[in-house]
Amino acid sequence: MAMSPKKQRGELFSVACPSRQVLQNVTSRWGVLVLVALLEGTYRFSDLRRKVGGVSEKMLSQTLQALEADGFVLRTAHPVVPPHVEYSLTPMGTEVAREVDSLADWIEGNLYRIMKQRNARSAASAH
Amino acid sequence: MAMSPKKQRGELFSVACPSRQVLQNVTSRWGVLVLVALLEGTYRFSDLRRKVGGVSEKMLSQTLQALEADGFVLRTAHPVVPPHVEYSLTPMGTEVAREVDSLADWIEGNLYRIMKQRNARSAASAH
DNA sequence: CAGGATCCTAAACGATACTG
DNA sequence: CAGTATCGTTTAGGATCCTG
Numbered sequence: 057m058a059m060s061p062k063k064q065r066g067e068l069f070s071v072a073c074p075s076r077q078v079l080q081n082v083t084s085r086w087g088v089l090v091l092v093a094l095l096e097g098t099y100r101f102s103d104l105r106r107k108v109g110g111v112s113e114k115m116l117s118q119t120l121q122a123l124e125a126d127g128f129v130l131r132t133a134h135p136v137v138p139p140h141v142e143y144s145l146t147p148m149g150t151e152v153a154r155e156v157d158s159l160a161d162w163i164e165g166n167l168y169r170i171m172k173q174r175n176a177r178s179a180a181s182a183h
Numbered sequence: 184m185a186m187s188p189k190k191q192r193g194e195l196f197s198v199a200c201p202s203r204q205v206l207q208n209v210t211s212r213w214g215v216l217v218l219v220a221l222l223e224g225t226y227r228f229s230d231l232r233r234k235v236g237g238v239s240e241k242m243l244s245q246t247l248q249a250l251e252a253d254g255f256v257l258r259t260a261h262p263v264v265p266p267h268v269e270y271s272l273t274p275m276g277t278e279v280a281r282e283v284d285s286l287a288d289w290i291e292g293n294l295y296r297i298m299k300q301r302n303a304r305s306a307a308s309a310h
Numbered sequence: 311c312a313g314g315a316t317c318c319t320a321a322a323c324g325a326t327a328c329t330g
Numbered sequence: 331c332a333g334t335a336t337c338g339t340t341t342a343g344g345a346t347c348c349t350g
Contacts, residue, residue, distance in 0.1 A: 239343070241345090242342085
């Protein structure tokens with residue numbers, strides 16, 4: 057198929073574009089990790105917290121709520137005591153998560169190349 | 184086709200993993216937009232600033248330096264007066280930028296779906 | 311023109327304590 | 331267990347002024 061030579065990018069560069077907020081939620085510090093983690097399957101809150109190293113309760117909760125509001129994450133609460141809540145990806149969430157995962161994958165796969173590049177440069181200007 | 188049932192993700196979930204910093208630079212608020220913009224070609228500082236709506240001089244400068252340190256952006260300064268500096272992607276930068284672009288593309292392409300989902304949910308809890 | 315230096319505000323983040 | 335509330339700290343981010 058013929059690829060379009062000039063893909064017309066929409067409103068992403070515009071200050072008020074709603075894409076930016078969604079992009080922020082998805083690419084936020086913890087958003088990325090949560091999406092990638094949920095790609096593996098369903099997690100409970102505490103398990104997810106253990107899985108994603110370094111995240112606080114507050115931030116995990118906040119991140120999950122943002123992703124849920126965007127329709128990427130499904131929150132399923134079982135009415136038992138003690139509470140049992142499960143988080144998983146919606147079909148739409150799975151799609152974004154795959155994109156994010158692909159990016160994360162690239163970075164992990166090229167970390168060595170990147171770090172080499174980085175050291176080569178920082179050697180020139182030793183603060 | 185036999186797909187691997189369990190892709191082993193590396194250290195991304197570990198608190199101290201260097202991938203996280205790179206990921207942050209690439210997925211930062213302005214990092215994303217700069218990478219996508221540079222995918223179109225070379226830009227001068229001011230042009231890039233105009234292109235990326237809403238970015239301040241300071242943040243653009245900071246973002247470019249981070250991406251340059253990671254080896255994603257090439258800074259070319261022509262020794263003339265007034266100064267003429269051009270920014271472009273390195274081969275490695277082009278690779279990440281494509282990943283980021285793909286993600287941004289997905290979001291823009293699905294914005295309508297996302298926004299519908301969002302409104303459906305926020306209607307349930309008014310405030 | 312390209313950006314560094316400075317100052318200041320707002321937001322993100324984390325730790326702890328507490329509740330249904 | 332799964333969070334919310336509160337508080338204090340840190341970082342991001344923006345506005346302005348200044349220089350090579």
